[in-house]
Amino acid sequence: MPTIAYHDFADYLNRATAAEWPAVTLVCGEEMLCKKAFDGVLDRLLPEAQRTMALERFDGGEDNLAGVLSSLNTYALLTSSKVVVLQDARLFYSAKAQQALREKMTQAARSGEMKKASRPFLNLLALCGLTFDDLKTATARRKVVDDEAGEAPPWLVQLIDYCRENSLRIPDKKDDADLLKTAMQKGFPDGHRLVITTDFVDRRKALFKAIDETGLVVDCAVPKGETRADRMAQDQVMQTAIAEALHPAEKRMAGDARQRLIQWTGFDLRTLSGNLEKLINFVGDRQTITDADVTAVLQRTRKDPIFEFTSAIADKDLSASLFYLHSLLEEGMHPLQLLAAAANQIRRLLLARDFVERDQGRTWNDKMSFPQFKGAAFKAVQADDAAFASLIDGWAATLNPPAEGKKRKSTATSDLVLAKNPKSPFPVFQTLKKASRFSLPALKAAMVDLSVTDRRMKSTGQNPRTLLEAFLLRFCR
Structure with missing residues (x-):
């Protein structure tokens, strides 16, 4: 069947x-x-x-x-x-499930929901063949969780204590x-x-x-990614969940209220269900739930993906950049993680802007549509990536030649190419569009600024949050 x-x-x-x-x-x-x-x-x-x-x-x-x-x-x-x-x-678990279990565990633990985090945590330990005591060593711990500034995140100790206090055991690895x-x-x-x-x-x-x-x-299953298709699938599921909750209560929800509810909740069906129940009870006999009802009853609980932060940076949107910075810091993300995310985004913009400068309008211009881009322009980007990868391999072979009679493996340069996935040209199109808002000197200066910010974060007593805010103010102005 x-x-x-x-x-x-x-x-x-x-x-x-x-x-x-x-x-x-x-x-x-x-x-x-x-x-x-x-x-x-x-x-x-x-x-x-x-x-x-x-x-x-x-x-x-x-x-x-x-x-x-x-x-x-x-x-x-x-x-x-x-x-x-x-x-x-x-x-039905396999090694492929480990990343999904990590994400599920981390999200719940950061929110203080240790009961919810315990099951994926224990299953992850079973898959990795680890015990609670093994997590005292950084090598073993990295299989389960990312350290923050070289130390285990504070919630990990709380999660282990919760499991021990409730006599929760690690399943047998069979x-x-x-x-x-x-x-x-x-x-x-x-x-x-x-x-x-x-x-x-x-x-x-x-x-x-x-x-x-x-x-x-x-x-x-519902896709958890941040692509347009993934977001559309998530939105469809949430719209269905809203309709299923409103119908038996004989309620309606205004369009702006529905939009704010989804924006504040994010893709979290359990929280969405609880929020809908609160709203239905709040309006009483009134049939329509309004945007004013949502703002009066609910608080923003959405866990923002780091993608939102880096996208706001690429858009030079100061207000949104600061908003997501504060939101992610409050969720427990380490300042150095946010700094690294900003550096990766600006590095991609720098690569894109460099391509635009060298292309000189032969294949790319910022007025072209996506269907136009998928032709000669995208092929030019792929050819440029291949030429750069060949250059890197040549440098590597000169500095570290292979043993006689053996071929040297191609050097991985995925962080230094624009078209990481040749089957997905749209992200490249978007990056080139956004890179057109910046000059090459401005992006180079931003990378230097990030390096200075990184050094200050690690070697001075300055507040990391203030340092990140100052960088965003300079970059997005």
Whole structure:
């Protein structure tokens, strides 16, 4: 059976009956969407009255798969139907999941939500084969979290203490995927169903392919990136969540109120749900929620991506640059991280402006449209990148020639090229557009200014926040 996307799942629920439901269902992706999809599955498979006798839940981080399979093969009292649930399963994790687990853990821990951060933290430790004590060494710690100024972030100690105080253990590092796959091939008693929930899946795993082929996969994943397509997908999910919350309460929301709610919340469905509940209660009998209601009841809780900060710098938008600087610092981001992000952005602008100067209007001009850019101009950028990479390789070969009879590997120069991804020309187009607002001397001076700011941050007692603010004032003026 093909994978069903979350936005198509309601239609599937309306058509499918419990009798024809597959033996194994996997619900994966965004936490709040998974919960809604899981509730829909359970409502279809098992009436409320039967759940005391015919529903058994297992925790993927605490319980072993042998117990899950034993329950599946044990008949329920007084009913032929039975549903066994394996929540927060780790069966589909791989090394690919590590970065996503780090992000989920860090975001929750920085917000003080240690309970929410504990599960991805423990799963990450299991994947890396580490213990709490291993995190005392910087080498092991780097597999789990980024140090701040050479030290572990303050919240890491709090997170470890929370896990120890609540007797939360690191799951065993073992892969039960083959065990479940074999059990699926043998089959389960008629009327017995297994429902699995998880946040991350590696679709290359044989177990995932087996469930996708013979069972049902409900895909609740939402892209977390900052591309236009990712943001549109996130916005669609949030708009749907708002509509689902307002409809049963018979409320409407003004367009500007809806826009501010999304802007203040960011892509956080749990917070969005709580904010909507507050607004519905606040307006009482009134049908329409206004922008004034949002500003009166809510506070801005959105966790700003560093992309917003660097984009404001490239736009020379002083107000936005300062806003995101303060927001990111308050979220716990280290000043040196923000300084490095600013340096990377200005370095890219410098590369772009240098290309514009040397191109002299032959292929590029700042009035051209994106479709025009994708032709000769983008090919010129790629050729320029290739020439520069060849130059760097030549320098490296001269300074460090390869051993006789061996070829030298090409030097990685990804931070010194404009078209990092040849299949994605739009970011390059945007960078060239923004670089046209600056002169080459101004960008060179900004890199020198950043170097001075970096030295002052590390060698003087000056406030890092003040130093960053001063740099932005000079650069964006």
